[in-house]
Amino acid sequence: MDHEVRITLRLPADLHEWLVSQAKTARRSLNSEIVYRLESERATVEAETESP
Template sequence: MDEETKITLRLPKDLHRWLTAQAKSARRSLNSEIVYRLEVGRGTVVADAESPGGDSPSPALLRRRSDSSPA
């Protein structure tokens, strides 16, 4: 992430609890969990089933897919 934008996000309480539990399981902050899931959803990150949370990529994978060329 070269540039960041701060936002306020409203979530249903049950979704917030679920995301918080997922983040804790993956040893990530809530923000990192949300960013990770958005990146997976748009196909820019490959999920890693061997990590503590079951799908936590390395920081390099959060930036781009392994099959993409550097910008």
Template sequence: MDHEVRITLRLPADLHAWLVAKAKSARRSLNSEIVYRLESDRAATAADGESR
């Protein structure tokens, strides 16, 4: 990441709890888990676009 931006994010409590559990099992911070999942989805979306 060349540049970082700080945001405030509102999540439903159940989604937050799920993300916290996933982050803990992957030994990542909650922030790192969210970034990991967003980057993974972006890569998958880009790959879908290239295969069409």
């Protein structure tokens, strides 16, 4: 990451609990889990956009 931006994010409690659980399973911080999932989704969308 070249530049980081700090944001405040409001999540439904059940989504937060699920993300915390997923992060623990993957041995990542909650922040890292959210970034990992967003980057993965972005890569998927970009790949779909590039395909004819």
